[in-house]
Amino acid sequence: MRLGLSADELLTTTRAVRKRLDVTKPVPREVLEECLEIALQAPNGSNRNTWRWIIVDDPEMVARLADEYKAAMGVLNSGAMPTPNPLGNDIPGEDKILESAMALVEKLDRMPAILIPLMPGRPDGKGVVEQASMWGSIVQAVWSFMLALRERGLGSIWATVTARREKEIADLLGIPYEEYTQVGFFPVAYTIGTDFKKAWRKPVSEVLSYNGF
Numbered sequence: 001m002r003l004g005l006s007a008d009e010l011l012t013t014t015r016a017v018r019k020r021l022d023v024t025k026p027v028p029r030e031v032l033e034e035c036l037e038i039a040l041q042a043p044n045g046s047n048r049n050t051w052r053w054i055i056v057d058d059p060e061m062v063a064r065l066a067d068e069y070k071a072a073m074g075v076l077n078s079g080a081m082p083t084p085n086p087l088g089n090d091i092p093g094e095d096k097i098l099e100s101a102m103a104l105v106e107k108l109d110r111m112p113a114i115l116i117p118l119m120p121g122r123p124d125g126k127g128v129v130e131q132a133s134m135w136g137s138i139v140q141a142v143w144s145f146m147l148a149l150r151e152r153g154l155g156s157i158w159a160t161v162t163a164r165r166e167k168e169i170a171d172l173l174g175i176p177y178e179e180y181t182q183v184g185f186f187p188v189a190y191t192i193g194t195d196f197k198k199a200w201r202k203p204v205s206e207v208l209s210y211n212g213f
């Protein structure tokens with residue numbers, strides 16, 4: 001399936017999808033590989049292609065990753081909403097974000113696939129130049145992957161909460177922890193409906209200045 005979105009529609013309606021992920025519909029590996037092939041066209045420092053990509057689609061492993069996600073959220077055994085609300089500032093719809101985050105937690109153990117992109121090395125203790133090159137050599141590819149998913153009727157969420165359990169996830173997946181950093185944690189599923197809207201963002205006038213700060 002292809003939605004045939006314009007470039008601008010794709011860029012402005014690719015949302016963090018949690019409640020509307022359909023965990024009952026399998027996601028073929030070919031679709032994931034097609035999205036990754038597109039993603040790998042993103043720029044990366046000196047075109048070294050040092051990234052690695054792990055897709056977990058074995059249901060047992062997905063369930064174990066879901067437990068790590070819950071542990072990272074602090075809800076492994078309770079299933080209760082974390083309190084106090086860790087967001088707590090003036091973002092429109094912020095109450096919905098936590099509610100939606102919990103909806104994701106509830107269905108994560110049945111997710112058709114979870115992507116974990118890896119970048120080589122550890123950013124811990126590195127200078128800005130090296131860090132910028134590390135993150136900058138993979139973030140665009142991951143976002144391209146999410147855009148390619150959207151165009152095909154699938155969705156995901158950029159999640160970093162799992163960095164709290166990075167070591168445990170590395171052990172589970174056999175990732176050499178000292179050699180690779182997990183860039184994030186990306187549940188993947190078909191979306192329930194394909195109509196997504198623009199989100200609230202601060203207006204350009206509030207965040208842009210010319211010729212100086």
Ligand SMILES: Cc1cc2nc3c(=O)[nH]c(=O)nc-3n(C[C@H](O)[C@H](O)[C@H](O)COP(=O)(O)O)c2cc1C
Pocket residue numbers: 014015016017018097100101104157158159160161162199
């Ligand atoms: C760097 C980063 C980290 C994020 N971490 C999480 C996360 O751990 N869990 C989660 O449910 N959503 C996470 N999100 C999703 C954001 O909450 C979401 O992008 C934001 O609320 C804006 O919604 P939108 O992407 O639909 O516009 C993260 C997003 C980014 C870019």
